[in-house]
Amino acid sequence: MVETKKIDYYDISVLEATDADALYNWLNDNGYQFPQAGKYITDDYIKKGWYFTAIKISQDDLSGLAQNQLQSGHATPLQLKFKTDRIVYPLKISSLSGIEDNSPSGQVTYIDGYSGKGVKIDSDKVLATDNVIKNFNIDDGKISFYLKKRNNESLGNIMRVEKAKSYVGQHLGFDIANYSQNKISINYWGRTNNTNAQIDLGSDFKENQWQKYEFIWSNANNKITIKFYIDGIERTVENSSWSSPNQIKSNEINEKAKIIIGGYDNYAYNTETQDYQRGRNSGGVEILEVPPAPPVKYYSGRSNDLLIDEITLNANQKQVFSAGFENNLEAGIADNLKDALRIYAQNPAQNNYNITRPRNMGILLYVFAEKRQDLTGFDTQFAGWMTKEDVENIARLDGKDPWIAPLKNKYYLTRFYKNMNISEMSEDLYPQDSKNQSPFNSPTGSEGSRKILLTLLIAASFISVIFISWMIIKREKKKEA
Numbered sequence: 001m002v003e004t005k006k007i008d009y010y011d012i013s014v015l016e017a018t019d020a021d022a023l024y025n026w027l028n029d030n031g032y033q034f035p036q037a038g039k040y041i042t043d044d045y046i047k048k049g050w051y052f053t054a055i056k057i058s059q060d061d062l063s064g065l066a067q068n069q070l071q072s073g074h075a076t077p078l079q080l081k082f083k084t085d086r087i088v089y090p091l092k093i094s095s096l097s098g099i100e101d102n103s104p105s106g107q108v109t110y111i112d113g114y115s116g117k118g119v120k121i122d123s124d125k126v127l128a129t130d131n132v133i134k135n136f137n138i139d140d141g142k143i144s145f146y147l148k149k150r151n152n153e154s155l156g157n158i159m160r161v162e163k164a165k166s167y168v169g170q171h172l173g174f175d176i177a178n179y180s181q182n183k184i185s186i187n188y189w190g191r192t193n194n195t196n197a198q199i200d201l202g203s204d205f206k207e208n209q210w211q212k213y214e215f216i217w218s219n220a221n222n223k224i225t226i227k228f229y230i231d232g233i234e235r236t237v238e239n240s241s242w243s244s245p246n247q248i249k250s251n252e253i254n255e256k257a258k259i260i261i262g263g264y265d266n267y268a269y270n271t272e273t274q275d276y277q278r279g280r281n282s283g284g285v286e287i288l289e290v291p292p293a294p295p296v297k298y299y300s301g302r303s304n305d306l307l308i309d310e311i312t313l314n315a316n317q318k319q320v321f322s323a324g325f326e327n328n329l330e331a332g333i334a335d336n337l338k339d340a341l342r343i344y345a346q347n348p349a350q351n352n353y354n355i356t357r358p359r360n361m362g363i364l365l366y367v368f369a370e371k372r373q374d375l376t377g378f379d380t381q382f383a384g385w386m387t388k389e390d391v392e393n394i395a396r397l398d399g400k401d402p403w404i405a406p407l408k409n410k411y412y413l414t415r416f417y418k419n420m421n422i423s424e425m426s427e428d429l430y431p432q433d434s435k436n437q438s439p440f441n442s443p444t445g446s447e448g449s450r451k452i453l454l455t456l457l458i459a460a461s462f463i464s465v466i467f468i469s470w471m472i473i474k475r476e477k478k479k480e481a
Contacts, residue, residue, distance in 0.1 A: 002051065008076040009061035015052040017042070023052065025112055029150055029208040032056060038096045045093070053080060077395070079403065087373070087431050089365060095425035108343060110327050111307065114146040114210035118309030119325040126263030126298040127329065127341040129321075134334040136163055136257035137315040138172055138190055144214040148307040151207055152181045156302035157264055161313065163257035164189070167267035167293055169277045170252045175264070176215065186226060190219050191248060198238045199228045210309065251290050259321060261308065261341065263300040270294050298344035362419050365429070368404075368411040372438075373431035378416040383434075384442025386413050412437075 003014040013030070017023040020043035027034035032054055045052070055078065057070070069075060108127070109120040121127060149155065155178040164172035171189035178184055182201040188194060205211070214229040228235050267273070272291035313321035322332040329341040367373045368391065372383045388409050392402035414431070 006058070007078065009058050009066045010076070010078065011056050011058050013054045015054060017046050017052065020046060021112065027054060030054070031151065035096055038093070041092055041096065045090075050090075051082070077403070087367060087369060089429040089431075091363070091425050091429045092427060094361070094363075095422055108329070110325065113309035113325060114148075114212075115310065116324070117326050118146070118148070118210075118307060119329075121262045121300075121306040121308065123302045123305055124300060124345060126300050126344045127261040128263075128265070128298055128344060129258045129331060129339055129341055131163075131254045131256040131258045132333055132339045133161075133257040133259065133313070133321050135315055135318065135320050136161065136173075136313070138163065138174075138188075138217075139219040140217075140317075141313070141315040142214065142216045143176075143311070143313045144212060145311040146210045146309040147213050148210045148309075149178075149205070149207065150304075150307070152205070153304060154178050154180055155304055155306060157262060157300065158184075158306065158308075159262075159311075160260040160264055161257055162260065162265070163254055164248060165252050165254060165290060165293065166265060167273050167296075168252055168280070168290060170248045172248055172253055173257060174215075174217070176213075184213070184228070186215060186228075188217060188224055188226065190224060193219075193222055193224065195224045195226070195239055197226045197228075199235050201230060201235065204230045204233050204235065251288075259311075259313065259341075260298065261311070262302060262306045263298050263344075266297050266299055267294050360419055360421055361425075363417065365416045365431075367414045367416065367431050368406070369414070369431070369433075370408075370412060372412050372434045372436065372440075373414040373416075374434040374436075375416045375429060375431045378418045380414060380440055381417050382413065382415040382442060383438075383440040384413060385410050385439070 001013060002016050005012050015023065015026070017026075020039040023042055023046070024034055024039050042052070057066075108122070108125065110117045111120050112118065119127075143159070143161070145159070147158070158176045158178055160175040161173040162171065164170040172191065173189055175187040176184065177187075182205045184199045184201065186197045186199075188197065211231050212229075214232075216227040216229075218225045224239070226237050226239065228237050270291075273294055276291055309325055311321070311323045312319060318334070319332075320334045323329070323341060329343070331339050331341055333339050363378075365375070365378070367375075368386070374380075388406045388411075391404055391406045391411060395403040397403055414434075416431075
């Protein structure tokens with residue numbers, strides 16, 4: 001961190017980095033949602049010794065006048081200055097516009113974990129095993145894992161262990177979730193009784209840090225006891241028993257359990273399963289034989305990514321499942337056997353937002369230099385001289401000091417434009433002195449200067465409206481999700 005400052009409603013951080021992974025983690029830990037696909041680009045800037053300026057709108061200030069300004073396109077302008085041997089526009093990083101940090105279907109993202117690597121499960125993905133966990137005991141067990149919450153917003157579904165044939169409407173296991181800021185809930189489904197426990201993390205919660213979550217449960221004489229620890233500190237557990245007891249039958253229980261991380265299972269119910277549940281639950285003709293499982297789908301029910309590491313599940317004082325996420329989804333199960341977590345992508349139709357990445361983007365550049373400039377592949381729309389006074393009058397801070405303070409008496413203004421495909425934005429732009437130093441589309445005299453100023457102001461306002469509108473639309477869609 002080189003410098004932090006606040007200008008109006010902007011939170012600004014100037015960063016110096018030596019490692020692309022560290023920069024990526026810092027940006028995402030501090031709410032910038034920088035895509036992993038951009039790490040190779042930032043790595044290139046790091047090697048060149050560039051600094052990074054991270055700017056975001058403070059949520060605390062996003063109300064009233066500030067919100068009206070942004071929605072109307074009258075955002076407070078920002079000016080970034082840096083020394084360079086050549087005129088440069090960092091276009092390459094613009095190629096990340098609209099990219100979401102979601103791994104392709106069938107992949108997850110490995111990140112720096114509590115120890116070694118951890119895993120980031122995108123909001124539309126779920127990890128799950130088949131029914132492979134032997135010796136799971138709902139009457140005596142413990143589960144621990146490391147979790148990293150980037151802020152105090154709720155995560156939704158964190159983890160579920162299930163041994164029942166849930167497609168017949170029964171459960172045997174538990175579900176851990178975070179539905180209310182820094183409160184953790186656990187639903188416990190026993191053989192004869194159920195309970196719900198609530199834990200307030202309080203001051204023990206640490207934003208953007210890996211913390212160890214540990215649940216210990218026991219069920220003796222139909223009395224359920226649940227204990228919770230965060231980083232080894234016990235927190236108060238508030239239990240509330242459910243009104244209806246669990247009356248699960250032996251043929252509704254699988255021989256082995258499964259674990260679901262970041263979501264829940266949902267079966268495509270058919271006539272057989274519906275008839276079974278109807279007969280069992282509504283006093284109809286009871287079907288004794290449990291039908292075979294219909295196709296299963298997994299849903300995340302989350303709007304935020306889940307960062308998790310080092311999961312361990314114990315039963316009867318013995319480890320029955322573990323996953324370390326060291327660049328793989330390998331899982332250890334009982335008797336020194338190995339299995340693997342599988343990735344399930346949520347049906348896109350279930351997502352309540354969809355941000356489309358733009359294919360093309362208009363790039364408009366105004367270059368003030370000692371000579372007319374050329375830029376390969378761009379159209380030159382204007383080329384002509386401007387006086388120092390003309391440049392100063394482009395914009396003034398509070399109507400007084402000029403926003404641009406030129407050192408020389410006149411400058412050659414060259415205006416470039418190109419509508420570019422995002423895929424073309426593979427290199428930064430370096431304008432060069434043109435061999436042709438003749439004016440182009442340049443009126444002469446003071447009237448011409450006024451026309452240039454008018455064009456500049458209109459173009460700047462138009463760009464500001466488009467940019468701010470895009471940012472607000474994207475932010476609102478994220479917020480709604």
